[in-house]
Amino acid sequence: MGQGPSKPAPSNAAGTENGDAPSVNTTQSVPDIRPEDIVIAVMGLTGVGKSTFISHFCNTAVVGDDLESCTNTLSIHSANVDGTDVYLIDTPGFDDTNRTDTDVLREIASWLERSYDADIKLAGIVYLHRIQDNRVGGSGVKNIHMFRELCGPNGLSSVVLATTMWDALPKDKAEEREAELKTKEEFWGGLVQHGCAVLRQDDGAASAAKIIQHIQAQRRPITLQIQEEIVIDGKELHETAAGEVLKAGLEEQQRMYAEKTALLEAQLAKIAAELQSLQAEQAAREEQAREEREREQRDIEKREMGRESEINDLKLELRGLKEDLESTKVKQERTDAEYRKFTSKRWPWDRCTIM
Ligand SMILES: Nc1nc2c(ncn2[C@@H]2O[C@H](COP(=O)(O)OP(=O)(O)O)[C@@H](O)[C@H]2O)c(=O)[nH]1
Numbered sequence: 001m002g003q004g005p006s007k008p009a010p011s012n013a014a015g016t017e018n019g020d021a022p023s024v025n026t027t028q029s030v031p032d033i034r035p036e037d038i039v040i041a042v043m044g045l046t047g048v049g050k051s052t053f054i055s056h057f058c059n060t061a062v063v064g065d066d067l068e069s070c071t072n073t074l075s076i077h078s079a080n081v082d083g084t085d086v087y088l089i090d091t092p093g094f095d096d097t098n099r100t101d102t103d104v105l106r107e108i109a110s111w112l113e114r115s116y117d118a119d120i121k122l123a124g125i126v127y128l129h130r131i132q133d134n135r136v137g138g139s140g141v142k143n144i145h146m147f148r149e150l151c152g153p154n155g156l157s158s159v160v161l162a163t164t165m166w167d168a169l170p171k172d173k174a175e176e177r178e179a180e181l182k183t184k185e186e187f188w189g190g191l192v193q194h195g196c197a198v199l200r201q202d203d204g205a206a207s208a209a210k211i212i213q214h215i216q217a218q219r220r221p222i223t224l225q226i227q228e229e230i231v232i233d234g235k236e237l238h239e240t241a242a243g244e245v246l247k248a249g250l251e252e253q254q255r256m257y258a259e260k261t262a263l264l265e266a267q268l269a270k271i272a273a274e275l276q277s278l279q280a281e282q283a284a285r286e287e288q289a290r291e292e293r294e295r296e297q298r299d300i301e302k303r304e305m306g307r308e309s310e311i312n313d314l315k316l317e318l319r320g321l322k323e324d325l326e327s328t329k330v331k332q333e334r335t336d337a338e339y340r341k342f343t344s345k346r347w348p349w350d351r352c353t354i355m
C-alpha cells in the first residue's frame with residue numbers, strides 16, 4: 001500500500017513538500033474535493049485510533065498521545081489505498097478533554113452540510129470503537145446512539161464498524177466483547193441489522209486497507225440522515241435526530257446536576273443549621289461559664305474583704321491588748337516596787353518624819 005497521494009494533493013489537505021505533517025484547515029477544504037472523488041469519513045470517540053487509522057495511508061494525520069487528545073478539529077487527508085486515491089476525513093472525536101460534544105457535532109454537521117452542498121457524497125464511514133469500551137451508560141454507548149441517528153437507516157452497508165486496541169485485551173476476551181457489540185441493541189445490534197459491516201482494526205495497515213476496500217466495494221455513495229435533515233428539511237442542528245440525542249444527553253445532565261445541586265444545598269442547609277445550633281449552645285455555655293467566673297470572683301472579693309476586716313479587727317484588738325499589757329506592766333512594776341519597799345526589813349524609819 002502506498003504512502004500519501006499519487007496525484008497532487010489539494011493545497012490545504014495534505015503534507016508539505018518535504019513530507020512534514022501539517023494540521024489541515026477544514027473551512028475551505030470542501031471545494032478541493034471533487035464530486036467524483038472517493039471520500040471516507042473516519043469517526044468515533046477521541047482516542048479510539050482515528051488518526052492512527054488514517055496514518056496507515058498518509059503521513060499527514062496527527063496521532064494523539066495517550067494522556068490528552070491532540071488538536072481536535074476536522075481534517076482532510078489525501079491518501080492512496082492500493083492504487084486508488086481517496087480522501088480520508090479525520091473527524092473530531094466526541095468525549096474530548098478540550099471540546100464539548102455540541103461543538104464537535106456542530107463542526108462535523110457543518111462539514112457534512114457544506115460537502116452535500118458541493119455535491120460531494122461520502123463513499124462510506126469507518127466508525128472506530130475501542131474493543132474494551134462496552135460499558136452500558138458509558139460515553140461509548142451514548143456515542144453509538146448519536147452515530148446511528150447521524151447516519152439514519154439508508155446507506156448503512158457503506159458503514160464499517162471497526163474495533164481497535166485488540167492488543168489491549170486477551171483475544172478470547174476481545175472476541176467476547178465483539179460478539180456483545182454485534183448483538184446487543186444498545187451497541188451495534190441495530191446497525192448490523194441494517195447492513196453495517198463489523199470488521200477488526202487489529203493488524204495495522206493491513207486491516208485498515210481491508211476496511212477501506214470493503215467500503216470501496218460497496219460503490220454506493222451515501223447521504224446521511226443529518227445531511228437530509230439540515231439541507232433538505234432545513235432543520236437546525238438541535239432539531240436533527242443526532243442533535244436530539246445530544247440534547248437528551250444534555251437534559252439528562254441538567255437533571256442530574258439540578259438533583260445534585262438540590263441535594264448539596266439540602267446537605268449544606270442541614271449542616272449550617274447544625275453548626276448554628278452548636279454555636280448557640282457553645283455561646284450559652286460560654287455565657288454560663290462567664291457568669292460563674294464572675295460570681296466566683298465576687299465571692300472571692302467578698303471573702304477577701306471579710307478577711308481584711310477580720311485582720312483589722314485583730315490588729316485593733318492586738319493594739320488594745322498591747323496597750324493594756326504596757327499599762328498593766330507599769331502598774332505591776334509599781335506594785336512590785338511598793339511591795340518590795342513595804343516588805344523590806346530595814347524600814348527606813350529615820351527617813352520618816354515623826355509628827
Ligand atoms: N494499544 C493500541 N494503541 C492504539 C491503537 N490505535 C491507536 N492507539 C493509540 O491510541 C492513542 C490515540 O490514537 P489516535 O489515533 O490519536 O486517536 P484519535 O483521537 O481517535 O485520533 C495513540 O497513542 C495511539 O498510538 C491500537 O490499536 N492499540
Ligand SMILES: [Mg+2]
Pocket residue numbers: 050051052062063064090
Ligand atoms: Mg485524532
